[in-house]
Amino acid sequence: MIRVLLADDENLIRGALAQMLDLEDDxxxxxxxxxxxxxxxxxxxxxxxxxxxxLQMPDLDGIEVAERLGRELPGCACMIVTSHGxxxxxxxxxxxxxxxxxxxxTTASTLAQVVRTVHTGGRHVDPELAAEAIAAGDxxxxxxxxxxxxxxxxxxxxxxxxxxxxxxxGTVRNYxxxxxxxxxxxxxxxxxxxxxxxxxx
Amino acid sequence: MIRVLLADDENLIRGALAQMLDLEDDxxxxxxxxxxxxxxxxxxxxxxxxxxxxLQMPDLDGIEVAERLGRELPGCACMIVTSHGxxxxxxxxxxxxxxxxxxxxTTASTLAQVVRTVHTGGRHVDPELAAEAIAAGDxxxxxxxxxxxxxxxxxxxxxxxxxxxxxxxGTVRNYxxxxxxxxxxxxxxxxxxxxxxxxxx
DNA sequence: AGGCATCCATGACAGATGTCATGGGTGTCC
DNA sequence: GGACACCCATGACATCTGTCATGGATGCCT
Numbered sequence: 001m002i003r004v005l006l007a008d009d010e011n012l013i014r015g016a017l018a019q020m021l022d023l024e025d026d027x028x029x030x031x032x033x034x035x036x037x038x039x040x041x042x043x044x045x046x047x048x049x050x051x052x053x054x055l056q057m058p059d060l061d062g063i064e065v066a067e068r069l070g071r072e073l074p075g076c077a078c079m080i081v082t083s084h085g086x087x088x089x090x091x092x093x094x095x096x097x098x099x100x101x102x103x104x105x106t107t108a109s110t111l112a113q114v115v116r117t118v119h120t121g122g123r124h125v126d127p128e129l130a131a132e133a134i135a136a137g138d139x140x141x142x143x144x145x146x147x148x149x150x151x152x153x154x155x156x157x158x159x160x161x162x163x164x165x166x167x168x169x170g171t172v173r174n175y176x177x178x179x180x181x182x183x184x185x186x187x188x189x190x191x192x193x194x195x196x197x198x199x200x201x
Numbered sequence: 202m203i204r205v206l207l208a209d210d211e212n213l214i215r216g217a218l219a220q221m222l223d224l225e226d227d228x229x230x231x232x233x234x235x236x237x238x239x240x241x242x243x244x245x246x247x248x249x250x251x252x253x254x255x256l257q258m259p260d261l262d263g264i265e266v267a268e269r270l271g272r273e274l275p276g277c278a279c280m281i282v283t284s285h286g287x288x289x290x291x292x293x294x295x296x297x298x299x300x301x302x303x304x305x306x307t308t309a310s311t312l313a314q315v316v317r318t319v320h321t322g323g324r325h326v327d328p329e330l331a332a333e334a335i336a337a338g339d340x341x342x343x344x345x346x347x348x349x350x351x352x353x354x355x356x357x358x359x360x361x362x363x364x365x366x367x368x369x370x371g372t373v374r375n376y377x378x379x380x381x382x383x384x385x386x387x388x389x390x391x392x393x394x395x396x397x398x399x400x401x402x
Numbered sequence: 403a404g405g406c407a408t409c410c411a412t413g414a415c416a417g418a419t420g421t422c423a424t425g426g427g428t429g430t431c432c
Numbered sequence: 433g434g435a436c437a438c439c440c441a442t443g444a445c446a447t448c449t450g451t452c453a454t455g456g457a458t459g460c461c462t
Contacts, residue, residue, distance in 0.1 A: 010284065010304075010305035011306050012218065012282070012303075012308070013214050013305055015221065015309050016217030016218050017214075017217050019220060020216065023220075083211065083284065103211075104211035104213045104214055105211050107212050142437085142438065142439085143438090144438075144440090154391065155386075155387075155389075155390025155391040156391060157388060157418070158419070167440075168441060170441060170442060170443085171441055171442090173421085174421090174422095174440085175440095177419090177422090181420095185356075186357065187356065187420075189356025189390050190355065191356075192356060193356050343409085345408075345410090358449090360448095368409095368411090369410075371410090371411060372410050374451085375410085375411085375452095376410095377449085377450080378452090388418085389449085
């Protein structure tokens with residue numbers, strides 16, 4: 001019997017998924033959580049074999065939970081289920097020790113199957129998401145460029161960004177300029193869009 | 202027995218939801234669809250009593266489906282279930298004849314209850330979403346301002362926006378300027394953010 | 403008919419932004 | 433030690449943007 005932890009902030013979904021997984025003979029949902037923090041607590045308390053984590057949750061996202069879980073409970077395999085498949089997430093997730101990555105558009109049988117796969121030490125990534133991630137490639141941005149571009153994400157003027165990242169306005173403009181050039185965008189706002197789409201910020 | 206149509210592009214969710222609704226004695230899921238178009242076709246074929254529609258679907262969104270369904274099948278009550286509760290959606294939905302509006306964070310029992318409510322001619326809107334919508338108020342933007350601001354959403358430079366909406370660059374700047382002023386933003390990109398948050402574009 | 407909001411456009415100006423050249427500081431790799 | 437990438441900053445310049453004044457066209461309401 002594989003003991004499963006289920007974390008998703010959408011009660012409707014989580015409850016429904018739990019029912020569905022419980023229908024499988026070899027799976028048992030032993031705990032549920034609606035937030036990242038709750039997921040961690042539940043995992044410590046119940047020591048599940050597999051943690052099925054939603055990517056977007058109010059506090060910690062699924063990847064952060066997976067990362068901590070990987071350190072605290074090495075015996076627990078983590079997998080991510082997500083609504084929108086942005087390339088960068090997959091990369092981050094795999095680097096954090098996540099062993100399964102599925103979009104919510106998959107079928108119930110696939111989900112159950114992947115739970116079993118990761119439990120036996122295997123890995124499974126949705127083929128389409130994998131292809132997207134490969135097509136997106138690695139980020140051409142330096143860490144600082146990514147920082148500044150992310151801070152520019154709200155659309156704030158340069159001065160405000162500079163204050164937020166503790167840099168001079170001139171430096172901010174330099175970073176933004178170079179990031180914009182690397183991404184082939186017409187201005188920083190377009191650069192933000194493409195960087196987001198690629199999952200680079 | 203209330204006959205229910207279920208439309209959601211996420212197979213996982215839709216299947217789970219269907220199982221859950223079917224567990225209710227007085228509910229029966231008679232059709233499922235993964236796209237807006239499929240939902241319309243399924244509705245015509247099966248004539249359900251209640252249509253439970255996801256807001257975001259690949260082709261038509263839930264609100265458009267609801268609008269057409271309201272014209273074609275007046276006997277079918279529509280309700281929307283959504284992941285992210287943006288104020289403007291609720292308003293648009295209600296204007297399109299939607300009678301129920303719930304976030305996916307609700308419980309299964311609430312969902313079932315609301316299905317029954319809308320079936321008997323009642324209405325139900327999630328209290329929190331309703332409060333947000335009221336707080337957001339009406340859009341101060343003229344239709345054209347909203348158009349142009351939406352076209353500016355990608356972060357493209359003015360010239361490109363002008364080409365896309367078939368206006369002179371100067372006019373575009375005028376509209377953007379007035380929209381930005383109305384929204385109290387520092388520039389058009391911030392204006393886009395707040396307009397999106399409010400659901401005004 | 404007059405008032406009013408909206409739509410579209412132009413011109414002009416100040417300020418914000420994008421780009422480039424330049425330079426100093428740091429750490430890493432060979 | 434030298435090449436290299438990255439980090440941070442400044443100054444200068446051209447362009448883009450935001451704002452304002454102005455004006456004509458349309459349609460709606462009273």
